[in-house]
């Protein structure tokens with residue numbers, strides 16, 4: 585009798601289990617168990633138009649968080665976009681040269697037009713003469729097949745721009761200390777904007793950065809830099825308005841050293857009232873910084889639209905500080921890309937970065953081949 589009772593109970597339990605199993609299967613509509621044997625249940629099938637609808641049971645409200653940070657544009661898309669912009673602003677100059685060189689007959693009038701085109705693009709007198717002489721020699725048809733003007737022009741322009749110059753930014757320090765980038769240049773050349781843009785490039789490359797707002801002369805510049813920093817979560821060290829720029833620079837580099845960041849970038853004031861004043865101020869900023877860590881890069885920011893005037897300013901700055909690289913800004917607003925050649929010759933320092941717009945990611949490393957390709961379209 586006892587055995588019978590056990591048997592009946594066992595059959596009843598098995599029956600209930602089977603029924604529950606069938607019901608569950610019917611509800612989920614699934615015929616295959618989730619792969620991997622986990623207990624993750626696939627979400628109920630949702631019609632596409634329902635995807636945006638809020639779920640019936642709202643998720644708990646997110647805890648208040650810090651303001652969302654900007655995600656700086658990645659290198660590949662930035663470069664592609666800016667190359668197109670460079671071609672847009674400089675293409676006329678390059679394509680104009682190519683059209684002249686592609687004429688059936690290269691007479692004296694044509695050579696004169698080629699020379700004028702180079703001079704108008706701010707290449708400078710001596711480099712223009714040199715490139716015209718080389719083109720004349722190489723494109724002289726001496727029987728046989730005539731050389732391809734595009735290939736010859738490309739090679740000559742790349743050579744003019746300097747394919748072998750070391751254009752790497754020295755943003756890394758030694759002995760565990762940060763790299764220190766000092767950014768100098770006249771008012772309005774785009775220093776503060778450039779400091780912000782470089783910070784974004786570094787953040788996009790997962791580098792840690794501190795900014796020093798040592799342009800204490802102009803309160804707006806300090807606020808402007810603070811905004812650039814906030815947008816990408818970078819610390820900006822600032823001092824009182826009209827305070828000592830060297831002291832802000834010192835504090836910024838100290839903070840960078842203490843926090844063990846990769847790079848400190850210091851923005852400076854651009855007053856050019858007289859050379860002695862500038863020398864005193866920038867000299868002091870550099871000396872004071874170097875109590876903490878060596879300055880690894882001094883970038884001179886030059887506005888490409890200022891032509892010969894810009895070159896004179898560049899010379900004054902290079903006499904005051906040991907410039908190691910040039911940032912040519914506003915190339916988007918000037919068809920005079922030849923200034924790259926002129927300024928490199930003038931200072932003996934490579935152009936390392938070019939500014940191609942007011943957007944936060946409109947700064948690109950300079951590359952001779954890519955630049956000439958953009959000129960030729």
Ligand SMILES: Nc1nc2c(ncn2[C@@H]2O[C@H](COP(=O)(O)OP(=O)(O)OP(=O)(O)O)[C@@H](O)[C@H]2O)c(=O)[nH]1
Nearest residue numbers: 771772773774775776777805854913914939940941
């Ligand atoms: N179109 C264009 N505008 C730029 C570029 N770089 C900077 N600018 C603009 O130039 C103006 C001046 O830039 P700032 O960064 O304030 O110049 P600054 O040298 O720091 O000026 P001070 O603080 O007065 O010394 C701003 O309106 C920038 O948006 C560029 O590459 N292209």
